[in-house]
Amino acid sequence: MPASPRLPVAPCEGDDPLALGNQLCFALYAASRSVTRAYQPMLKALGITYPQYLVMLALWPWSQERDGPATVGALGRQLLLDSGTLTPLLKRLEQAGLVRRRRSVTDERVTEVALTDAGRALEGSAREWLSGSARVAERDREDLAALRQRLWQLVEELEGGAEV
Numbered sequence: 001m002p003a004s005p006r007l008p009v010a011p012c013e014g015d016d017p018l019a020l021g022n023q024l025c026f027a028l029y030a031a032s033r034s035v036t037r038a039y040q041p042m043l044k045a046l047g048i049t050y051p052q053y054l055v056m057l058a059l060w061p062w063s064q065e066r067d068g069p070a071t072v073g074a075l076g077r078q079l080l081l082d083s084g085t086l087t088p089l090l091k092r093l094e095q096a097g098l099v100r101r102r103r104s105v106t107d108e109r110v111t112e113v114a115l116t117d118a119g120r121a122l123e124g125s126a127r128e129w130l131s132g133s134a135r136v137a138e139r140d141r142e143d144l145a146a147l148r149q150r151l152w153q154l155v156e157e158l159e160g161g162a163e164v
Helices: 024-046 050-059 072-079 083-095 117-132 134-138 141-159
Strands: 099-103 111-115
Touching: 024 050, 024 117, 050 072, 050 083, 050 117, 072 083, 072 111, 083 099, 111 117
Parallel strands: none
Antiparallel strands: 099 111
16 A cells, blocks of 8 residues: 655645635544554454444444344444445445344344354454554543544534534
C-alpha cells in the first residue's frame, strides 16, 4: 500500500469557509481513515474488516450486559447502521464462522445474532493486540478520552438537528 501524502498538522486555510482544510467533515474523514489504517495489522490478523470489527465490538459484551440475544435491529441502533448495511456484514461474519443468525422463536420478523466459539475467541486476540499496540500506548489516553467524548457530543448534537 503506498504511503499517504503528509498533510500539515493544521491545514486550515484562512477564513474561507469552503477551503478544504477548514472543513470539519474533511478533518473527521481524514482522521477516520488514519485510525482505520492504524488498525489494519490487527484486522488482518483477525481476518475481518473494520466494519466487521465494529459489529464484533458490539457483540462481545452483549451476553454479559444484556438480557437475551442480540437482534439485527438492536445492533443496527447501537452501530448507527440500517439493516440493509448490517445484514451483509452479518452474513459475511456468519460465512466466516464467527456468528450465527436465526429467526426469533417468538417473532419470526426478528433475526437474532449470537457469537460462535470462534467469534468469542477473537475478543482475546483483539484485546491482546490493543494492549500491546505501540500506536495506542504512545497517545495520551486522557486526550483521547476527551476527544472521544467531544466527538460523541457532536454526534448527539447533529442527530438532534444542530448545524455544524
